[in-house]
Amino acid sequence: MTQTAPWKPQPVPAWFPRSKFGLFIHWGLYALLERGEQSLYREHLTPSAYRTLADRFKPARFDPDAWARTAKAGGMRYALFTTKHHDGFCLWDSPGTPFNAARTGLNRDYVRDYVRAFRRAGIKVGLYFSTADWSIPAYFEGPARNPAGFRDFIRTTHEQVRELCTQYGKIDLFWFDGVWPHSAADWRAKELVSMIRALQPGIIINDRVGLPGDITTPEQGFPEQQFKPSTPWECCMTSTEKWWGWHRGVAWKSDRAVIRTLSQITELGGNLVFNVGPKPDGSFPAEFTRLMKNVGGWLDKNGEAIYGVSQTLCDTTTFGLMTCKPGRVFLHVLYWPGAELHLAGLKNKVRAARFLVSGKPIPFRQESEGHLHLSGLPGRPPDPRNTVIELTVTGTPQSYDWARDRIWTGALDKTRERARAIAARRADWSRT
Numbered sequence: 001m002t003q004t005a006p007w008k009p010q011p012v013p014a015w016f017p018r019s020k021f022g023l024f025i026h027w028g029l030y031a032l033l034e035r036g037e038q039s040l041y042r043e044h045l046t047p048s049a050y051r052t053l054a055d056r057f058k059p060a061r062f063d064p065d066a067w068a069r070t071a072k073a074g075g076m077r078y079a080l081f082t083t084k085h086h087d088g089f090c091l092w093d094s095p096g097t098p099f100n101a102a103r104t105g106l107n108r109d110y111v112r113d114y115v116r117a118f119r120r121a122g123i124k125v126g127l128y129f130s131t132a133d134w135s136i137p138a139y140f141e142g143p144a145r146n147p148a149g150f151r152d153f154i155r156t157t158h159e160q161v162r163e164l165c166t167q168y169g170k171i172d173l174f175w176f177d178g179v180w181p182h183s184a185a186d187w188r189a190k191e192l193v194s195m196i197r198a199l200q201p202g203i204i205i206n207d208r209v210g211l212p213g214d215i216t217t218p219e220q221g222f223p224e225q226q227f228k229p230s231t232p233w234e235c236c237m238t239s240t241e242k243w244w245g246w247h248r249g250v251a252w253k254s255d256r257a258v259i260r261t262l263s264q265i266t267e268l269g270g271n272l273v274f275n276v277g278p279k280p281d282g283s284f285p286a287e288f289t290r291l292m293k294n295v296g297g298w299l300d301k302n303g304e305a306i307y308g309v310s311q312t313l314c315d316t317t318t319f320g321l322m323t324c325k326p327g328r329v330f331l332h333v334l335y336w337p338g339a340e341l342h343l344a345g346l347k348n349k350v351r352a353a354r355f356l357v358s359g360k361p362i363p364f365r366q367e368s369e370g371h372l373h374l375s376g377l378p379g380r381p382p383d384p385r386n387t388v389i390e391l392t393v394t395g396t397p398q399s400y401d402w403a404r405d406r407i408w409t410g411a412l413d414k415t416r417e418r419a420r421a422i423a424a425r426r427a428d429w430s431r432t
């Protein structure tokens, strides 16, 4: 067996694609300013003034068990925590810098507290780490202008990653950010990634250190079906309009938007890691906790159609989305069609159709060539956020060839089956 180089992408463990929904936590000194996570740079604050925040960082309501409870209530199966964001403030006791939470403020190692609490709650643990570091002049000067300083900076960066991978037990996901403006070679990224894999076998590493990752991480949006990544992927998204760190006066996404986004991403085979910026006192904003209660309430009843499913079979749904499991197809009805619903392209014999939540059976008729008609549906959707209909089918769900590709992929004549479909249509056209 050939061993791939450890810096190259590795297959992800099964928990990742099964989990679907994760929590991203952006928290650090910037929370005190209440203007997102990037005020230091964007507002051109002086580094010395920013540093004084470290002694004011005394979060009286920091309770990582409460964080984990909210994540659980929201149906989230893994989490990511900003151990160090671009401002350079370490939330653990990193010997390489006094600009860390264990040597200022309450002298606490928040990374340890987070890891312990989330593990206890049975949630997979991920660490976010920004290589970009606005507290270090050499980061800005770069290797050409300050070779010795940059070398030191890179050494410290590697040490920090080593600390994070050795002091907290098993870590499930290491999430780099902030590769810009330097290259993978500047970061010595191959060494860095190889070191992480040696210290944490089975860990997942993302794609933001200048190398292809085990997962790709589109941000704030996700691609259409035909452009979705071929690697495992995870979309990260804010729960408010823009910022990741806590910001006053922001508008929140609705449970309807989150449920639909999660369902869409699931249909495309990805995960959603959904962000919260805790307040300066360490508590989650009440709006976020409420939001997670509502999303989690939906997931409690509809989780069958999300966790552990495989992605859609075909691109023929006009009512919403589709996810699958062996013997079952879930129709996520986002745009309620009224009394009747038509699905084209499913090959399997349908044995039963019912509302997933109430279990109420739905009358149906299945025609040849994969046309399924459901009837007797109520005029209004039972759940306007996403009503799931479960089909019980024989065998593993499969679709007809012609249903798989979008018409504009231009491959209509590639297979016999498609040729037959075209021929049948031709006959039909000539009748009119």
Ligand code: GLC
Residues within 6 Å of the ligand: 026, 037, 038, 177, 178, 219, 236, 244
């Ligand atoms: C962007 C932002 C950064 C945030 C990250 C999360 O890169 O600049 O602040 O941490 O997105 O993916």
